[in-house]
Amino acid sequence: MNKVLSVNNLCKTYIVNKKQNNVLRNVNFEMYEGEFTAIMGPSGSGKSTLLYTVSGMDQLTAGKVIFCGKDISSLSPNKMSEVRLNEMGFIFQQMHMLRNLSTYDNIIVSAYSSEAGKTKEQRKKINEHAVELMRKLEIIDIADNDITEVSGGQLQRACICRALINNPKMLFADEPTGALNSKTSNEVMYELNRINRDGTTILIVTHDVKVAARTDKVLYIVDGNIQGELQLGKYTEESPGKERERKLSSWLMDMGW
Ligand SMILES: Nc1ncnc2c1ncn2[C@@H]1O[C@H](COP(=O)(O)OP(=O)(O)O)[C@@H](O)[C@H]1O
């Protein structure tokens, strides 16, 4: 299996009011193609910071992050944004969508400005891909709706379409179900599991046991340090969900959750 992400002695320090805050302290982990990993840990432990530094959205202070063979800490900001646009997908808790644009336009807008959206022919492909994704995630009916005219679950599924429009090698998700009720949260996880089965590597931050129980592996972070790792094995729709949740809950309790 190909290694997609390799994180070596990653450190991130913020300086606020001349005070040093060592948010990430020597974080090490790896991800292989097709893996689905969750990061859990107390609030303020550095989960979001970890996601943002390994995906090049935020600069790291020390250490090394290799993404698909590229040392992202050595890339120029321009090159890094190209990598983000062409090879990574992002989903957030707060769904950053552009108002006054239809759901469909929100999904295709970033792809149009990417390497794969320069020519008329390429844009036609993007349009077809957007329709295909919207059909798969069952939101094709709201393609023309303004983003203020759709439900939270529909909007998050639109965010997933947007994140997948460029066929990213890896998807980064920060509490993607944090603002959703349990039914819509399940729907979103159903889609993420399906995308993962189709080969996309996913790293997700979550505080929801039900959500993390549907991933392959959970990393537990405390004070910017990975304190433990739980292997859950691949999730399928036939998996004994409750058993996975119990195993995870009991491990989390041991970790001091
Ligand atoms: N942009 C920033 N500037 C300064 N400090 C930050 C910034 N982002 C996060 N932090 C600090 O880093 C720590 C970890 O934050 P975060 O990664 O958001 O935690 P989590 O996602 O686990 O709740 C917190 O102490 C937070 O105040």
Ligand SMILES: [Mg+2]
């Ligand atoms: Mg966070």
